[in-house]
Amino acid sequence: MSAETQDSTAESKPETPAAKAEAEAEVKASPAVIQPVKKKRKVAEAAVRMKGVIKRFGVKTAVDDVTLHVKIGAVYGLIGPNGAGKTTTFSMMAGYLKPTQGSLEILGFAPTQVDELRSRIGVLPQDAVLPSNDRVGEFLMHMARLQDIPADKAEDAARTVLAEVDGKDWWAQRCGSLSHGMAKRVALAQALIGEPEVILLDEPTAGLDPKVAFEVRQLIKGRKGRATIIISSHNLQELEEICDGAAILDRGRIVASGSMNELTASSEEVHVKLARGTKTTGAAWMQQVRELQMVKRVEFDDERMDLAMYFERKETDAETVISHVLWILLNAQVKISGVSKGRGLEQRVMDLT
């Protein structure tokens, strides 16, 4: 585990009160995206706040002492391999499961306080089957009615979200007759009814074909700034693309959390992938790269042909480092396969789990 990883782990499991304050996985949001809060409504400091949450199933501990703080307006990812505890964490946020220990609040309320949250939270469960005998329209209208939307507005609300998921032609279809992709989008539509302030999405693109998955991603991106979105997913590229921040879970514990920039170290390292066969030993360009003042350390991975340059984010930025390094490499006629800021979320997760 790298030093950076250890730091991030410490963030999720702070030792001192001061460290705790700094350490919670916070993602800053633009003030413009914060929903106006009515006078009578309880003012929430965070969209989601979990403190020391433990969930046990018999002797098995699925989630172990998770502390998480997601700011209002953020798009936040829950990442981890199978069995890491992300769906359990998600299910506790949605109120499906009750924590064995610890506290959990959504917009300042326990997830089981349905009356306070019904119109403020939308949830896409991963594997919940739509009621097969219900028609899509009446299912969405039923959900809208239960969500505090008056009868005369429920149809508009339902039709609007159905159109948003590109399913306006499915209104009269039975849920049981929908394909997997269509059902997923209807389930997504019910999560979006009534402009909820917090949207929880569990594997929103799992099992979808690439085109539909792309459309769903665009849809989620479209909600950015209008709601706090929490996504649990295996799809790391997707999360890297959509999320502002994330928590990486492994065996029930948060092993790293922070903004996406922090997790991918995109503001601290640059990677250049060289073409196979490029000679590196004793190469003059390598020495030139090492001598760059802005670069603190250079590593080369023979196997992956990966040239990594580490720098201090306070002193320079990734773009400047890339420009200088590429200048040297191109002058030396080195063939380049790719350039990236940071090590990528996938690599980060591989390192940590």
Place this chain on the structure above:
Amino acid sequence: MSALAPTAWARKGKPRVSPLVEIRLIAARELRKSIRSVKGIVLGALTLIGSVVSILICVWIEGGQREKMGAGSTQAYIDLKRAAIEKSTGDANLAAHLATVPTSLLLFLKITIWFGPLLIALLGFDALSGDLQHRSVRFWTVRSRRWSYFVGKFFGLWVLVSLITLALNVIAGSVALGKGYVTGGSLLTFGVQFWLVSLPISATWAAIALFISGLFRTPILGLLTTFGAFFVLWLFGLGGFISRVGDMIESGDAKAMSWYEYIYPNAYDEMLLSSDPRSIVTALGILVGFSVLVIAAGSAVFARKDV
């Protein structure tokens, strides 16, 4: 930006969805679901066929009895019945009351009450366990109180059974009327009374079925357990009945129900049909109390359940 940006209807003060509204919405949907499902259609069709066969048997029995007693008309049959009952009980008022009860419809009521638990078990075993198995329940638990969901499901099941029972009574009454065994007036009086008698009894069975359904994620386990529980309750009723018949043969006196017979919901039909208002109120109180208790326990268990 959506046309449904946060607006007054969604954001003002306290949410307006009261538990009663939740229960109504969930019960209405449950009813709609049951009527549309293959299971609902098949069970409905079988029940209607069964009811036609049952009422034909009932009128055949009444016809045989009339012939045996030599009653030429309905009035003559009532008079003969009254005399026979008064002779055996010595109670003229009770005899007058019981003699007017249409025999075929009373028999039909007994049959519907006896088969009622079977219908309720088959209709209700997956009311909750099916939703738990497929996790469909997750769409509801973020939008409705758990107890409202449970109670809504109960009412959905109970109203469905009540509507089926009403349809059966209409069929039975029509057959009896067509046969000339009952007049329009007495059909209206007794038909409605018999249907009303079946309501608190079916409510109790429905509450038990739903309670059991909420305990399982696998519907077949729910079904087997419901059958098991109903069978045990039936044994209580049967045991009490056999004991009373034995006592009557031995001593010649009809004894009161044993304590354990009160556990069997069907045992209250005679109390509910009684001419004594105290008996009716007592039976109603026990059945409603029992139903409320089971629903409260079921809701509490469901509210604490991980879904």
